[in-house]
Amino acid sequence: MGFETKPIISGETYEMASRFATAASEELAAIAEASAQATCIGKHWNSIAELGWMATAIPEEAGGAGGDLSDLAALAAGAGRAALALPLASSCGVVPVLLAGHPILADVASGAARVAAILPGASRDADGKALTGGATLHGDAVGVETPPNPTHLAVVVTGDEPMLLLVPVDAAGIQTATYLRIDWRLAADFHFGHVAIAPGWIVARGPDVLRRADAARDIGALLTCIECVSAVGALVEHTIEYLLNRVQFGQPLATYQALRHRVAEMYVEYETLRGIVARALRAAQSGDDAWQAIAFAKLRLGEAGRAVAESAIQCHGGMGMTEELPANRLCKRLMMAEFEYGNRVYYASRLLAEQDAARLLAAQEA
Template identity: 35%
Template sequence: MARRFLAEQARRRAPYETTASQACLSLTPKAAELGWFLLATPEERGGLGQDFAALGALYRELGRALSPLPLMTAMMAVHALREASSDYANAMLDSIGAGDAVVGAQLPHGGAVHVSSAPDGFVLDGRLSHALLPDGATHLLLQADLAGEPAVLLIVLDGGVAIKRHEIWDRTRELADVVFTGVRASAEAILAKGEQAVRLIADRSAHFDLALACDCVGGAEQILDETVEYTRTRRQFGREIGSFQALKHRCADMKTELEAAKALTARAASAIDSSDRAAVIAAGAKILAAQTYRAIAMDAVQMHGGIGFTWEHDCHLFLKRALLNEALGGSPEDYKDRLFEPMRLAVDAARA
């Protein structure tokens, strides 16, 4: 149903004709009516109470459609709000579920914000780099330093926050630097602190990585399907180009690489709520899926021939999304550097 809905309601080129946020103006209310923003909200708090398996399937379809819908940042906020029981948290869950609140999110390792106490709440100072922030976002999910311990906040974006938007090659997402200089926030905006915040930050990072991995798998599936179909209809030298052995082998290699990425992503999705190594597995899935998506998208451009390099064809739209997915959260080398220590500790523990 999600695939059919996105095919009917979301045009691939809409973000390039306007902006990602403008393209979502009609899409977000309809997605909210379908309950997409309620998927991760517990049933006892008015949601559908689904695990990551349902979310992962939807992330894949959004990737297939190159959709600009900011579902990932909304679900990251929902995951944090589930841990709080305040009236503010309940109201925010309702607002996100209805599609009224548009949430941006700090990228993992995306800067630092310090929180100090004030008579009527807290004051924020600091800078976030390349936050996922839709134009018109009403709230921002971030982590901060609160008196020497970590905290997770969901703050209202108002006139006191300085936002510098970035022009990027993939128009389906919007990135911005966010600067806080003496910005006041209410005490209820702090959703967790201390050990609870440490756990939420790790969970958010795993969710981010796995959501991108699912998006990559969906996008790679779609562009591979379209490329195979093109080789069946494009004729050269009196025959379909798909009958040439070199292209057959190339398509087979692409399919093999995609299946490996799908398998690791599925393994990560099954472990995200139950394994203490969920963050490591999710990061590994993101690395493999993003590299696979980029490779398949680049091969697709080549296999479409001259038309694949033109603006009029959609190949470049998939390649742009693939390149941004790979860059978000850090380069593959950054990810591997961060994974080295926990993997070394796991190996040492297994040998002990």
């Protein structure tokens, strides 16, 4: 490939994740039947467990590798280049933050425990009703990204007394429907029919639960953004390669000015998104309160991801609709990523609420 974009983070971990993701995605793209696709995803999940990906951010004393945010970012960036259909942000980032200090993290690190995280906002059914707790757990959580064959659910229940629960998937009263999303990632709908909450399921209570949930959502959003920066960069590369090699009416498509302008706009979107996400990563690495920088990055991802995906499909024409083409898989991943860990509306509302609170405080002090 002649043109290459600059990754947001590089190194051996990035290169390893990129090679793995490319091979896994190509294998998955060659499979047409849904159950066989799910089997393939499960095989690749076992492979990254053996490679220790889930152990990356788990402390050594808890059975993990004791890595830092740079290690997680490198995995996400490498995997994003080929739209790896595995829940890296959730399993490698969100779950270790949400369940910090819990003994199950040793099994998460080894791959023996597979935990799906249900954060506030995700735990709502199609009618918008929130999942409720107390003595029992009742309601639905739909569209939850999940590892293959999850063993536990990390559920955040809000209300008068927020609770963080670690619930076995096979507990009485839980019904599960699993399916593949358009980006080939596994998702599930969980129905809780007045499930009696066992004392051993309660990980935390009170305000600390909401702090954990916010921190988990922020790390999930950041890793998703990092992954998608790589996806956008790869999509620009694939589009340029396609236009240079595809010939119509005796001329490469790259000679058409309208298509060249499209690619230029895609590249500008890439560099803009890369800069905003890099700033969010630096803010998170510094240990400061980075949620605003992450919010701006996720807000921009929704706009840039959709714009680049639409332009890539236009440049590829009918070929862009074939699932065997890497560009198609990258476009689908970008379209779905907007809705993970809060969409544009969520982050715009959160930023505006913070701005209003700051103005009110300034007025009171004046």
